[in-house]
Amino acid sequence: MAKSANLYVRIEPEIKEQAEKILSTLGIPASNAINMFYKQIILQRGIPFELKIPDRTPADISMLETDKLHAELKKGYADMKAGRTKDAKTVFADIRKDYGL
Structure with a gap:
């Protein structure tokens, strides 16, 4: 299927940079990762991971x-x-x- 829809999002520059560095290491363009995420939303019929507030945040x-x-x-x-x-x-x-x- 041809990709013909555009998606415009606003994201924190630091988050974008960190994620794209990991994706680059994996050899996955950001647009492909977003497409995979959307496909998983469809397959899972929701967000494809658990959303919860952690008991505590570990120190970085x-x-x-x-x-x-x-x-x-x-x-x-x-x-x-x-x-x-x-x-x-x-x-x-x-x-x-x-x-x-």
Whole structure:
């Protein structure tokens, strides 16, 4: 089917740049990705992923200022001293269980 409809959207430049960088790495033009998204909306009869508010937002340490990074590190250290930790084997088992892997 020939592509003849245009779609004009406004998007945050940073979001566009980040997404297009990933798509480029995958070798997928943005227009193809949008077309795939629309096809999935049709197939799923709705948004093709779960929309929900997360229980909490994990800290992106690459975006933290020094004082906030130190605060996060102190929280982690306090959790470790208080025994509120899990070994890697348990964490990965939980992830596999939670995501059906």
